[in-house]
Every structure is written in C-alpha cells, then in structure tokens.
Amino acid sequence: MxxxxxxxxxxxxxxxxxxxxxxxxxxxxxxxxxxxxxxxxxxxxxxxxxxxxxxxxxxxxxxxxxxxxxxxxxxxxxxxxxxxxxxxxxxxxxxxxxxxxxxxxxxxxxxxxxxxxxxxxxxxxxxxxxxxxxxxxxxxxxxxxxxxxxxxxxxxxxxxxxxxxxxxxxxxxxxxxxxxxxxxxxxxxxxxxxxxxxxxxxxxxxxxPCNPVRAMEYDFPMEQLHSSKLILISFGNIHDPGLAFYQSCIQAFGSIDAQVIMLLSPGMDAALLGDIPENFIIRPTGTVPQLKILERASLFIMHGAGGGAREAVWYSVPMIAVPQTYEQEIISHRIEEQGAGIMILPEDVTAERLRHTAEQILGDRSFVTNSDRLGDACRSAxxxxxxxxxxxxxxxxxxxxxxxx
Structure with missing residues (x-):
C-alpha cells in the first residue's frame, strides 16, 4: 500500500x-x-x-x-x-x-x-x-x-x-x-x-469522467417536474453571467412549452428578476441534484466548463454554451464542432437569440444523437x-x- x-x-x-x-x-x-x-x-x-x-x-x-x-x-x-x-x-x-x-x-x-x-x-x-x-x-x-x-x-x-x-x-x-x-x-x-x-x-x-460524483442529499421537489421538455440553466458555483442574462432567460423561455430550472449564481438576488413565470423553478446554485435533473433534461444552458459538458453528454443532453472564460470558450467551441450544442458568446446573448437557439436544438434530433455519441466516448475512455x-x-x-x- x-x-x-x-x-x-x-x-x-x-x-x-x-x-x-x-x-x-x-x-x-x-x-x-x-x-x-x-x-x-x-x-x-x-x-x-x-x-x-x-x-x-x-x-x-x-x-x-x-x-x-x-x-x-x-x-x-x-x-x-x-x-x-x-x-x-x-x-x-x-x-x-x-x-x-x-x-x-x-x-x-x-x-x-x-x-x-x-x-x-x-x-x-x-x-x-x-x-x-x-x-x-x-x-x-x-x-x-x-x-x-x-x-x-x-x-x-x-x-x-x-x-x-x-x-x-x-x-x-x-x-x-x-x-x-x-x-x-x-x-x-x-x-x-x-x-x-x-x-x-x-x-x-x-x-x-471518474464516477462516482458528489455524495450529497438535496431537498428538491422532483415530483414537480412534469413537462415532457425540461431546460436546465446553471453556471456553476463560481461564474456569474449577470442579471441581464437571467432576465433574458426569463424573457426567452417564460412562454415556451417547457419547464425551466434556473440556478442563480452566488450573490444573485432572485428579487431582482421581477415576476417569475409559472414554468420556472428558481434555485440557488448547488441546491439541486443536477445529475438527476439531467437524466430528464432536454437542454442544458451552461458556461461550457469541462464538468458540465461531461455531465450533459453522459445523459445525451444537448447544450447551449455561453462561455465566461477562454478555457470555457474553447470547450464550448469543441461542443459545437462535435454537433452536441451551440455556442453563444456573452456579448451576443439576447432573449430572441436564446429562444431561437433553444428551438433549433429542441427541434433537431441530431444534437441529441451527437451528445449521446460523446457520452459513449466518455464511457469508453x-x-x-x-x-x-x-x-x-x-x-x-x-x-x-x-x-x-
């Protein structure tokens, strides 16, 4: 030993x-x-x-x-x-x-x-x-x-x-x-x-990936997830895409035929978001069982970090990647190259762009197929x-x- x-x-x-x-x-x-x-x-x-x-x-x-x-x-x-x-x-x-x-x-x-x-x-x-x-x-x-x-x-x-x-x-x-x-x-x-x-x-x-992952329990109402389409929005424990980004997400997806779980970055006050649409669940980051949610998700909107990318493809979930750093940008570009998602640079984010990109991915099964292929690559590595x-x-x-x- x-x-x-x-x-x-x-x-x-x-x-x-x-x-x-x-x-x-x-x-x-x-x-x-x-x-x-x-x-x-x-x-x-x-x-x-x-x-x-x-x-x-x-x-x-x-x-x-x-x-x-x-x-x-x-x-x-x-x-x-x-x-x-x-x-x-x-x-x-x-x-x-x-x-x-x-x-x-x-x-x-x-x-x-x-x-x-x-x-x-x-x-x-x-x-x-x-x-x-x-x-x-x-x-x-x-x-x-x-x-x-x-x-x-x-x-x-x-x-x-x-x-x-x-x-x-x-x-x-x-x-x-x-x-x-x-x-x-x-x-x-x-x-x-x-x-x-x-x-x-x-x-x-x-x-x-070297599973297993976190040994934590979460107080999250999984029984409230009822829609056939589920969008998860999460930027992890460090990076903050800013109030304008979260407001754009609410504007983009408030009337979409999907349920949305949006995790807020540390320090973000949910009260600043205004009225929350009925199809949204707003939670602080680190308070949801992300892998269980990804098992049911149709789309993951994230920052393009390696951990989020690994978790998404493990469950064949396509991505919209909005990178916050250079490292995340090149991983996001790789996700796009592999056909498992689409990258939007932070300066190009608008509610209209987010909604259009989400509809494009949700309407094209090739994104799921390519994410599934990358998941197989993770398992065989x-x-x-x-x-x-x-x-x-x-x-x-x-x-x-x-x-x-």
Whole structure:
C-alpha cells in the first residue's frame, strides 16, 4: 500500500471530478490524504480519504482580480503563502507520491522540492504551450487580456521571483502556473471533448469522467417536474453571467412549452428578476441534484466548463454554451464542432437569440444523437480504472528506476 497526498484548488468543479479517482485508489489499497479547505472536509471523508486543512491565507495581501488572466498571479500568491507550511506538513506525512490539480502550483513545487513523484489531475481542459499560445481564439485576445491585468501581472512577477530566491526553483513561466505538467497527466475529458487534442503527447491520458460524483442529499421537489421538455440553466458555483442574462432567460423561455430550472449564481438576488413565470423553478446554485435533473433534461444552458459538458453528454443532453472564460470558450467551441450544442458568446446573448437557439436544438434530433455519441466516448475512455492503472504503472516504474539508479 502506498500513501498518497492529494492537493486541489478550493473549487467544487475541480474537487468533484476527483472523487471517483479517490474511491478507486482506496479500493486498490492505497491510502489517500486530501489537502483542502475545511468546507470540503465532510464530503472528502465520506469517500474514505483522510483530510488535512490547508494553511490559512492572508487575504489582505491577495493580488487584484482584474480579469481571467489574474488567475496566474493568484496561483503564484497562493504558492508563496502556503509553501512553508505545506513543505513541513508533507515531510511529516512521508507520501510515496503526490497527485495535484493542474492549477496547484504549490503541489508541483512541493513534489519538486521534496523529490516525490507527482501526477497532474486535470479537471478542466488540458493545456500545453502549443494548445494555449497557438490557439487562434486566444491569440487575438491575449494582448488585451494581459494589458487589462497589468496590476496582477506585477504580483505574478514578484512572487515568482521570491519563490525562485527562497527555494531555488526554476523560473515559473506564465503558462506553468496553470498547467503544472508532470510526467503523467490525467484529464477527465475524453479526446473527443478535449480542445486541440492533437497537441498532446504520451504524457497525457484522456480517461473521461471518474464516477462516482458528489455524495450529497438535496431537498428538491422532483415530483414537480412534469413537462415532457425540461431546460436546465446553471453556471456553476463560481461564474456569474449577470442579471441581464437571467432576465433574458426569463424573457426567452417564460412562454415556451417547457419547464425551466434556473440556478442563480452566488450573490444573485432572485428579487431582482421581477415576476417569475409559472414554468420556472428558481434555485440557488448547488441546491439541486443536477445529475438527476439531467437524466430528464432536454437542454442544458451552461458556461461550457469541462464538468458540465461531461455531465450533459453522459445523459445525451444537448447544450447551449455561453462561455465566461477562454478555457470555457474553447470547450464550448469543441461542443459545437462535435454537433452536441451551440455556442453563444456573452456579448451576443439576447432573449430572441436564446429562444431561437433553444428551438433549433429542441427541434433537431441530431444534437441529441451527437451528445449521446460523446457520452459513449466518455464511457469508453476508461474512467477511474484506467486512471489508476496509469498512476500505479507510473509510480512503479518511477520507484524501480530510482532503485536502479
């Protein structure tokens, strides 16, 4: 039995996809110690892992969040803040290997500094320098993004210099902060949903979803779902499409012959929406059994993130994807390429466009057929069993090589 340290970022969309992997590792006799913030403790322990709480961050020193490129400075700041305590803690745990999320710069640095084999867990789309910098959809936007994020980029340069000076690590390139590529990289998308899948080498394994999913109970009136057509609208726990978007949805679907479940982003006040049509059920995000609803859904309106895309195609549900970030945009484009949905950029959203697109998808069975095909691709990609097979093979080969040396 090996002892594993698992480090993740504190976002449900990155943690949920790992639960099936954790379960399979434990079933194979591995011991899993999972580092996270305390709000995820109970759920992590339900799946059989031991829990360790991350060190506290000082929010007063956090870099500005100017746009999505500010993620780079946030990740280097987190690594700079947490690394001293994490190094001490991981030394005491004496793990045989580390699994870290692709955004966990601190996980990669801990593994590097303590000379521990590491595996990269990719809950979103995978990236390489080629898939990132050579993408036409980003190339025209990147200069503007970086200019808008000038303040946070200063923080990134400062913290990466301090990390190099303190720990003697190699320069942390811009793309390194959110890719953290290892000799083995496990991605929970199948190749058919991975953007620019031809840009990846043998280090990357696209295993598809690693079920099971969240072990939570929801107080949701499933008996109220009565329409033959059901539309689910959800943008997850982080992203907020804005009040105007939700109002457009109400205007678009208030008189449509379908039932609509619309989950509001954190901080959105339902009172601002005005009169709610009778065919709408409005709920805060994270309060509905999304998979049970997708089993019955005819259409999923979402942000194009990897988790939502995997869940939709698993149940053969076509999508309208309204991406909020670059990463979601390229996944949304991939969904459209595969014929499983249609992408609408945020600036192009209107009530008329939403309704017309929904009617187009609901009236054309090819969208369901293509989503079903992608669901089959998810199921045949190997899932948790293949992921753990690859992990154990890599760890065995690494330890054998170390002994030979």
């Amino acid at each position: 090996s002892r594993i340290i698992f480090m993740n970022v504190s976002a449900a969309g990155h943690i949920i996809p790992t639960f099936g992997l954790v379960t399979e590792l434990i079933n194979r006799g591995e011991e899993v110690i999972y580092y996270e913030v305390d709000r995820f403790q109970k759920e992590i322990e339900i799946f059989g892992a031991s829990f360790r709480c991350y060190p506290q961050l000082n929010p007063e020193t956090a870099p500005p969040a100017e746009n999505e490129m500010s993620l780079v400075s946030s990740l280097t700041w987190c690594a700079h803040q947490m690394l001293p305590a994490l190094l001490e803690s991981v030394r005491e745990e004496k793990p045989d290997y580390i699994i870290h999320d692709s955004l966990c710069l601190w996980g990669r640095l801990v593994a590097q500094l303590l000379n521990i084999p590491a595996v990269n867990s990719i809950a979103t789309a995978a990236f390489t320098p080629q898939s990132f910098y050579e993408c036409p959809r980003l190339r025209k936007k990147l200069p503007r993004f970086l200019k808008e994020a000038a303040g946070s980029m200063k923080h990134y340069r400062q913290h990466q210099r301090e990390l190099r000076k303190t720990y003697g690590v190699s320069p942390i390139k811009f793309i390194d902060t959110f890719t953290n590529i290892e000799p083995l990289n496990i991605c929970y998308l199948p190749p058919e949903l991975q953007p620019h899948s031809d840009k990846f080498d043998e280090r990357f394994h696209f295993v598809g 190997g899932g948790a069993k293949r992921a753990v097979d690859e992990i154990l093979r890599y760890v065995h080969n690494t330890s054998t090589f170390s002994k030979d040396v």
